[in-house]
Amino acid sequence: MTTETERLSDIFADAFPFWNNLTDNEQRDMLRTSQHIKINRGMNIHDGNECTGVILVRSGSLRIYMLSDEGKDITLCRLFEGDICILSASCAFSNITFDVFVDSEEESDCIIVGGCAFAALSEKNEEVKIFALETALGFFSEVMWVMQQILFMSLDRRLAIFLLDEIAKTGSDTVKLTHEQIAKYMGSAREVVSRMIKYFVGEGLVTSSRGGITVIDKPRLRKLAG
Amino acid sequence: MTTETERLSDIFADAFPFWNNLTDNEQRDMLRTSQHIKINRGMNIHDGNECTGVILVRSGSLRIYMLSDEGKDITLCRLFEGDICILSASCAFSNITFDVFVDSEEESDCIIVGGCAFAALSEKNEEVKIFALETALGFFSEVMWVMQQILFMSLDRRLAIFLLDEIAKTGSDTVKLTHEQIAKYMGSAREVVSRMIKYFVGEGLVTSSRGGITVIDKPRLRKLAG
Numbered sequence: 001m002t003t004e005t006e007r008l009s010d011i012f013a014d015a016f017p018f019w020n021n022l023t024d025n026e027q028r029d030m031l032r033t034s035q036h037i038k039i040n041r042g043m044n045i046h047d048g049n050e051c052t053g054v055i056l057v058r059s060g061s062l063r064i065y066m067l068s069d070e071g072k073d074i075t076l077c078r079l080f081e082g083d084i085c086i087l088s089a090s091c092a093f094s095n096i097t098f099d100v101f102v103d104s105e106e107e108s109d110c111i112i113v114g115g116c117a118f119a120a121l122s123e124k125n126e127e128v129k130i131f132a133l134e135t136a137l138g139f140f141s142e143v144m145w146v147m148q149q150i151l152f153m154s155l156d157r158r159l160a161i162f163l164l165d166e167i168a169k170t171g172s173d174t175v176k177l178t179h180e181q182i183a184k185y186m187g188s189a190r191e192v193v194s195r196m197i198k199y200f201v202g203e204g205l206v207t208s209s210r211g212g213i214t215v216i217d218k219p220r221l222r223k224l225a226g
Numbered sequence: 227m228t229t230e231t232e233r234l235s236d237i238f239a240d241a242f243p244f245w246n247n248l249t250d251n252e253q254r255d256m257l258r259t260s261q262h263i264k265i266n267r268g269m270n271i272h273d274g275n276e277c278t279g280v281i282l283v284r285s286g287s288l289r290i291y292m293l294s295d296e297g298k299d300i301t302l303c304r305l306f307e308g309d310i311c312i313l314s315a316s317c318a319f320s321n322i323t324f325d326v327f328v329d330s331e332e333e334s335d336c337i338i339v340g341g342c343a344f345a346a347l348s349e350k351n352e353e354v355k356i357f358a359l360e361t362a363l364g365f366f367s368e369v370m371w372v373m374q375q376i377l378f379m380s381l382d383r384r385l386a387i388f389l390l391d392e393i394a395k396t397g398s399d400t401v402k403l404t405h406e407q408i409a410k411y412m413g414s415a416r417e418v419v420s421r422m423i424k425y426f427v428g429e430g431l432v433t434s435s436r437g438g439i440t441v442i443d444k445p446r447l448r449k450l451a452g
Contacts, residue, residue, distance in 0.1 A: 066370075142323075144324040
């Protein structure tokens with residue numbers, strides 16, 4: 001093995017619980033179809049129902065989103081160092097008819113395991129298949145939480161309104177309240193508010209620190225508040 | 227085997243592709259923990275994160291929905307004869323944190339395979355585990371379609387408005403247009419409109435026949451139209 005291949009092999013051993021149980025041939029196939037790529041900020045890396053492959057984030061961040069016919073999008077989740085995007089290996093999932101898109105949000109360093117090779121491996125190897133299915137299921141379970149908050153509670157809208165009201169009242173862009181306090185004001189639970197603030201941070205609407213929540217994109221927050 | 231057990235065994239052979247590959251012991255465990263039940267209209271059959279078990283619909287219909295803290299609900303899908311609800315066997319899925327609820331919509335006849343027994347089986351038997359994961363994934367993929375339509379297009383709202391406008395114009399409760407024509411008027415695709423009409427039919431808002439779409443619950447359709 002070359003040094004580069006050895007390094008990749010170590011990375012896969014960390015990322016994929018099934019790696020050490022693969023045969024030499026299976027490992028070789030996965031290594032051969034994998035490529036290390038650098039993606040510029042704002043670049044698309046996976047486009048709907050293409051079978052791009054399994055994306056392993058080494059550094060930077062990716063955004064997974066769904067897209068409407070009119071080009072509107074909704075962020076489903078974000079991936080950071082060590083995270084895996086499995087839905088971009090669409091050919092490994094015969095019964096998912098739902099397309100996701102993946103963009104790079106900053107210069108990102110990724111390894112892509114070829115989709116066809118991964119799908120073929122998961123057809124032959126049950127451990128790999130179970131890993132792929134469980135990872136996809138974990139993703140959908142997470143996404144349903146976002147859907148639930150938006151659909152039921154309009155929690156995104158309510159939080160936006162609350163933050164805008166606060167900064168209008170105090171004249172500062174920073175809301176000096178804990179998540180617990182915000183949750184109480186909004187009649188919600190701390191966990192729910194914390195999770196939505198994390199979502200806002202990811203969306204670049206606010207930053208969050210010990211000192212409080214700072215609004216950094218007022219126009220978009222206003223738009224969200226309707 | 228008793229006649230009842232034989233009958234159940236035949237039903238399982240039809241419903242579960244893995245059935246004939248199970249060992250005698252595995253089959254016996256599944257049969258032993260299964261029960262045939264009749265559920266009255268409107269009864270709850272699965273409540274959030276309980277591990278009720280795998281529900282097999284023999285007749286009637288079930289509704290799977292999600293519930294907010296305030297008791298609002300959104301229908302995720304409906305199950306009819308031959309359909310399987312797998313998410314109600316929550317203990318078989320360690321990485322799903324999303325709770326669903328299941329009610330009977332009319333007198334229904336179901337077989338419930340005990341959740342703990344099923345989870346134990348799927349831990350030991352990879353074919354069963356893959357079946358469970360793939361079935362759950364198919365469910366989420368379907369549900370994401372509903373979410374997408376509601377979030378992006380407000381297609382539910384737009385269709386409600388369109389139907390109410392039409393019946394107000396014609397003075398009849400039946401809209402005598404094909405799905406194709408409705409899609410054209412709404413600037414959408416026929417497949418999308420057909421799927422949403424099917425969803426409306428399931429919700430008891432309209433009925434659909436060759437003659438057109440008949441509105442049967444005007445107050446609720448008005449509420450949906452906002």
